[in-house]
Amino acid sequence: MSDVALRAQGLQKHFGGLKAVSDVSIDVHVGEIHAVIGPNGAGKSTLINLLSGELFVNGGAIMLGDTDITRLAPDRRARNGLGRAYQKTTIFPKFTVHENVRLAAQARSPAPLRMFGHVRNNAAVHERTAQAIDRAGLSVRTWITAEQLSHGEQRQLEIAMVLATDPRIILLDEPLAGMGQSEARGIIDLIASLKVGRAVLIVEHDMDAVFELADKLTVMHDGQVIASGLPQDVRMHPAVRTAYLGDHGGGS
Amino acid sequence: MTRSWLIAVVLFAAAVALPFAVPTYYVQFASKALIMGMLAMALNLAVGHGGLVSLCHAAFFGLAGYVLALLSPGYDPASLLTTLPLAVLASAFAALVIGALALRTRGVYFIMVTLAFGEMLFFLFHDTSIAGGSDGAYVNAKPEIAIAGRQLLDLGSPTVFYFVVLAFLIATVALLTMIVRSPFGHALAAARDNERRARSLGFPIFQIRLIAFVVSGAIAGVAGYFAAAQFGFVAPQMLGWHLSATVLVMVLIGGLRSVTGPLVGALVLIGLEELLKATTDYWKLIEGIIVIVIVLAMPNGVRQLWPLIFGTSEKRETKPATVAAEARHV
Amino acid sequence: MDLVTFGVQLLNAIQYGMVLFLVASGLTLVFGILGVINLAHGAFYMLGAYLAYWIAAYTGSFWIAMVAGVAIAFVVGLLLENVFIRRLYGRDHLAQVLLSFGLILVIDEFREIAFGKDVHSVAPPAWLAGSFQLTDNLSYPVYRLAICGFCLIVAALIFLVITRTKIGMIVRAGAENREMTRVLGIKFDVVNRYVFAVGIALAALGGIVIAPISTVFPGMGDGMLILSFVVVVLGGIGSVAGAAVGALLIGLTDTFGKVFFPSVSSILIYVLMAAVLLWRPNGILGRREV
Numbered sequence A: 001m002s003d004v005a006l007r008a009q010g011l012q013k014h015f016g017g018l019k020a021v022s023d024v025s026i027d028v029h030v031g032e033i034h035a036v037i038g039p040n041g042a043g044k045s046t047l048i049n050l051l052s053g054e055l056f057v058n059g060g061a062i063m064l065g066d067t068d069i070t071r072l073a074p075d076r077r078a079r080n081g082l083g084r085a086y087q088k089t090t091i092f093p094k095f096t097v098h099e100n101v102r103l104a105a106q107a108r109s110p111a112p113l114r115m116f117g118h119v120r121n122n123a124a125v126h127e128r129t130a131q132a133i134d135r136a137g138l139s140v141r142t143w144i145t146a147e148q149l150s151h152g153e154q155r156q157l158e159i160a161m162v163l164a165t166d167p168r169i170i171l172l173d174e175p176l177a178g179m180g181q182s183e184a185r186g187i188i189d190l191i192a193s194l195k196v197g198r199a200v201l202i203v204e205h206d207m208d209a210v211f212e213l214a215d216k217l218t219v220m221h222d223g224q225v226i227a228s229g230l231p232q233d234v235r236m237h238p239a240v241r242t243a244y245l246g247d248h249g250g251g252s
Numbered sequence B: 001m002t003r004s005w006l007i008a009v010v011l012f013a014a015a016v017a018l019p020f021a022v023p024t025y026y027v028q029f030a031s032k033a034l035i036m037g038m039l040a041m042a043l044n045l046a047v048g049h050g051g052l053v054s055l056c057h058a059a060f061f062g063l064a065g066y067v068l069a070l071l072s073p074g075y076d077p078a079s080l081l082t083t084l085p086l087a088v089l090a091s092a093f094a095a096l097v098i099g100a101l102a103l104r105t106r107g108v109y110f111i112m113v114t115l116a117f118g119e120m121l122f123f124l125f126h127d128t129s130i131a132g133g134s135d136g137a138y139v140n141a142k143p144e145i146a147i148a149g150r151q152l153l154d155l156g157s158p159t160v161f162y163f164v165v166l167a168f169l170i171a172t173v174a175l176l177t178m179i180v181r182s183p184f185g186h187a188l189a190a191a192r193d194n195e196r197r198a199r200s201l202g203f204p205i206f207q208i209r210l211i212a213f214v215v216s217g218a219i220a221g222v223a224g225y226f227a228a229a230q231f232g233f234v235a236p237q238m239l240g241w242h243l244s245a246t247v248l249v250m251v252l253i254g255g256l257r258s259v260t261g262p263l264v265g266a267l268v269l270i271g272l273e274e275l276l277k278a279t280t281d282y283w284k285l286i287e288g289i290i291v292i293v294i295v296l297a298m299p300n301g302v303r304q305l306w307p308l309i310f311g312t313s314e315k316r317e318t319k320p321a322t323v324a325a326e327a328r329h330v
Numbered sequence C: 001m002d003l004v005t006f007g008v009q010l011l012n013a014i015q016y017g018m019v020l021f022l023v024a025s026g027l028t029l030v031f032g033i034l035g036v037i038n039l040a041h042g043a044f045y046m047l048g049a050y051l052a053y054w055i056a057a058y059t060g061s062f063w064i065a066m067v068a069g070v071a072i073a074f075v076v077g078l079l080l081e082n083v084f085i086r087r088l089y090g091r092d093h094l095a096q097v098l099l100s101f102g103l104i105l106v107i108d109e110f111r112e113i114a115f116g117k118d119v120h121s122v123a124p125p126a127w128l129a130g131s132f133q134l135t136d137n138l139s140y141p142v143y144r145l146a147i148c149g150f151c152l153i154v155a156a157l158i159f160l161v162i163t164r165t166k167i168g169m170i171v172r173a174g175a176e177n178r179e180m181t182r183v184l185g186i187k188f189d190v191v192n193r194y195v196f197a198v199g200i201a202l203a204a205l206g207g208i209v210i211a212p213i214s215t216v217f218p219g220m221g222d223g224m225l226i227l228s229f230v231v232v233v234l235g236g237i238g239s240v241a242g243a244a245v246g247a248l249l250i251g252l253t254d255t256f257g258k259v260f261f262p263s264v265s266s267i268l269i270y271v272l273m274a275a276v277l278l279w280r281p282n283g284i285l286g287r288r289e290v
Helices: A044-052 A074-079 A097-107 A123-135 A151-164 A181-194 A207-213 A231-236 A238-249 B002-021 B024-049 B057-071 B080-102 B107-127 B130-135 B158-181 B183-193 B195-200 B205-231 B241-254 B261-279 B283-297 B302-310 B320-329 C003-034 C041-059 C062-083 C093-115 C142-164 C166-176 C178-183 C188-210 C220-235 C240-260 C262-279
Strands: A004-015 A018-029 A033-037 A059-064 A082-085 A169-173 A199-203 A216-221 A224-229 B144-147 B150-154 C131-135 C138-141
Touching (some): A018 A216, A044 A082, A074 B195, A097 A123, A181 A207, B024 B158, B080 B107, B080 C262, B107 C093, B158 B205, B241 B261, B283 C093, C041 C093, C138 C142
Parallel strands (some): A082 A169
Antiparallel strands (some): A004 A059, A216 A224
16 A cells, blocks of 8 residues: 555535535545546535645644644645645746746755845756756746746646645646647646656546546545545445436436 | 946946046935935835835834934944944844734735834834934934044045945845845745745745845835934934835836836936926925826836837846846756 | 713714724725725825815805815815726736825825915814813813714714615625626726715815814824724725724724823824734734735
8 A cells, every 4th residue: 555645634614604625534645646526616626725725624634744734834835745736827927937947946945045146056956947847848938938838838837836846745726627638638648647656636627537547536525525436436436426427427 | 248237337437436526415415316226226125026015114214214313422423333233133123023014914905004014113203202202313423433443434524425325235236136036036026926826836925025024124224324324313204104105106217127226216216306306396296296197107117218218128028138048057 | 080081081082083984984995996095095184174274264164164175075086086096997006006195295285385384273163162061170072072973974874875775785896806896897987986086075074074173284194094094904904894993993092092101102003903913914804815
């Protein structure tokens, strides 16, 4: 059994009287892609925000490896090895691809806030930047400002930035949203390659991609986990069929 | 690169030659303009590079001036080597406390909170008897650098004063340039452009902004110290928000994205004020109208006029020169 | 402190808070609906006081001064919105700060040209000029009580408009979610214009009612601007109820601070603001997100 990169136990989150997430537990292991699916409003985005620290839980605990990160701010979680890409692309539009990724690499360097010395003069950061850009397949676009990239390239840049922070677990929030067939192909292959030595948690609506990528599958509905396990088992789960996949099946 | 170095060298030569070429009044005027330029550059570290629109930098500026006034021994000159660090420390500490509170807020709240805390310092000196209350206090003798009773540097001479200010100004430019280009500076800019993303990459936004705010407040303190020394007088107006807003105008005129732009903005605005004061009683009216026109017509500052006047060298926004430099590095 | 003195101070605190509320509610509405931070708000308070002085001196009637002053401020507000402020929608805060700073310079200079820089006083209406004799050596001016009553009526009107009318609904929706209301296709340019004018008129009204109990002087707008900002920070941006809470808190803090801690009274409201910032950075009745 591979080791657990991220463990969430009994997570609770309510907004006023509305329970967005209730009693959600999830384990994400190194070397696997864990997909979270569910209809709109099931609480997937809230879950990812709880894990990345943009929202704090009302109950439950989150462990990143051996570290309890339940009360840590997002930047502390990131420095502990949690990387996140956003659903709505949130790169730095005026920076070049290189600058965007370098910023991410810098965040994980030993002295991320050095005031002395030019930002360019750090060989280790530079190396990691180049590697991440290369892995994301953006080498030829290195010196373009991010706002000039196509939508798909911006998603690649998102992933390059996450890679440059060298995380143990990567959270991907709908990485394929708004993407055409051919663009999606490249991103899916890229995501598949991310799990080597890392854990990946992905929230995605594209079911074909989910079943292609996922090693584990968790289905959420009304803020709760209704099924979790290997994709082929979950697919057969009766509660899932009625609650979620049934919607796709039409009038069977 | 070579062109901007050339400009810098020419400007430096002109700045050094100035005291020998013009009457004393203009030397003093130039010192004042440089001091305001230092203040504007300090403010721009927070506003332009950090995205933090602060309306309390005059308070840091004035506070350092008051420290000099309070530490000056009667009619004898104070020692620059002890009073300047203390004055700057006071400003930095004020920036630390105000920044730590104000940075809990964002955007328009930040503006209002900095304004209010700045006015708190104003009222502290205005309503209490510290240093003369609303009447202000005199700095009777300009500070000096003396070792074992021998005076090495007498700021009482306008020319010496001018060169000391010039030296500190150059040091400020160097320090700010270094910060802006450093990893810290890039993290600060990232936090300005997209706070959420910068945080999720692992940058501690609050600390980054607080450090920038304190550095910015400390440099404002250096400027305030020399301003008090030059005028020989401190009054609560020195801490008031009208000065903060005026310095923001300088920043806008000079451009938010460069280190030295606000210096140019300060020189332009100070020169303009001098001109208006000499020609009309209603100079504030004209200045107000000019400010409104600049804001409405030139959102990126008067700087955007430069390419029209001096050719196109200023036009490049995506800075291919830097890109080329980085490409060479690869 | 005996009970009568306490009562008098309490009335002073409420009266001060009510006037603050008038001015600050205008500021918070303009920010909440238009998303514009207006540093010139205090200048209109000052202008209101000068208009009250000038019109009252000319006509001999405080009431005419009040109505005319508010009307003038309202029209000026409509004009300013049309010429300047609407160009600021969607611009960054820096532009808004500097444009309104430019307006302050212009308004100040107009004031100097029109009214000079002398300090003036305004007589309250004759039938409100007296005082209630409370004890042998303690009396309370009728006009101060009248301010309390008047401001209460205005505050009630503001709340009524905001909670009960269609315009109020639009205004509330705008404060809650500016994007949403844009999508709904509400005629925002018109709403904006009137909200701005009403905000300015409220500032001027504050200056007018305060004129008979304070002096009318050039720098009066600055102090009021800062106080209004503190009120808005305390209460939460865009929240009229928050402005009421914040204004009363400041009235109480300032009045009783002067009684109990006279040496540090001018600092107390900022200490209060610092405490609220530590406790609830978005204000007592503020939303979580700005």
